[in-house]
Amino acid sequence: MSSALHLPLEPGGPTDFDFLLGSWAVRHRRLKARLAGSTEWEQFAGSCVMHKILGGFGNVDDNILDLPAGAYRAATVRSYDRRSGAWSIWWLDARAPGALDVPVVGGFKDGRGTFLADDLLDGLPTRVRFLWTLPAPERPRWEQAFSPDGGVTWETNWIMDFRRDSGAA
Numbered sequence: 001m002s003s004a005l006h007l008p009l010e011p012g013g014p015t016d017f018d019f020l021l022g023s024w025a026v027r028h029r030r031l032k033a034r035l036a037g038s039t040e041w042e043q044f045a046g047s048c049v050m051h052k053i054l055g056g057f058g059n060v061d062d063n064i065l066d067l068p069a070g071a072y073r074a075a076t077v078r079s080y081d082r083r084s085g086a087w088s089i090w091w092l093d094a095r096a097p098g099a100l101d102v103p104v105v106g107g108f109k110d111g112r113g114t115f116l117a118d119d120l121l122d123g124l125p126t127r128v129r130f131l132w133t134l135p136a137p138e139r140p141r142w143e144q145a146f147s148p149d150g151g152v153t154w155e156t157n158w159i160m161d162f163r164r165d166s167g168a169a
Contacts, residue, residue, distance in 0.1 A: 013056025014080045016108045023165040024048040031157040035148050089115055104130050127151045138164050
């Protein structure tokens with residue numbers, strides 16, 4: 001049995017999410033109400049640590065979200081399909097540990113990651129979009145938007161700005 005802390009990566013693995021490897025301090029901005037015409041945002045801090053899994057064909061990040069109403073943990077699990085060239089992304093919230101969100105599916109083109117899913121919000125069909133961008137080196141940004149009309153219009157409802165956490169172990 002190997003005593004290595006990390007299993008070896010397979011050759012030729014995707015590098016799309018390598019920018020997110022390591023430890024991060026996160027600034028969250030989230031609409032207080034989604035698809036309700038709200039313009040009131042709440043801001044809070046968080047942290048994130050990401051590493052590769054599945055021989056490099058997946059990754060997982062562990063998150064702490066310091067909401068004003070109380071902190072909670074969540075995880076993101078990402079898996080790359082070699083045949084389709086697409087990523088699937090699931091969110092696991094510790095407040096509902098028995099349920100994974102519907103995966104958003106997509107990939108990166110010209111430095112921008114777009115991932116989509118069809119889901120329900122309050123029982124109504126809702127299109128979900130995740131966008132990953134790198135507005136500056138070492139400063140990734142994630143945005144979540146919902147569409148009640150199949151993607152004709154979008155409401156961005158959550159933004160996460162990442163900064164490398166130099167003090168993390």
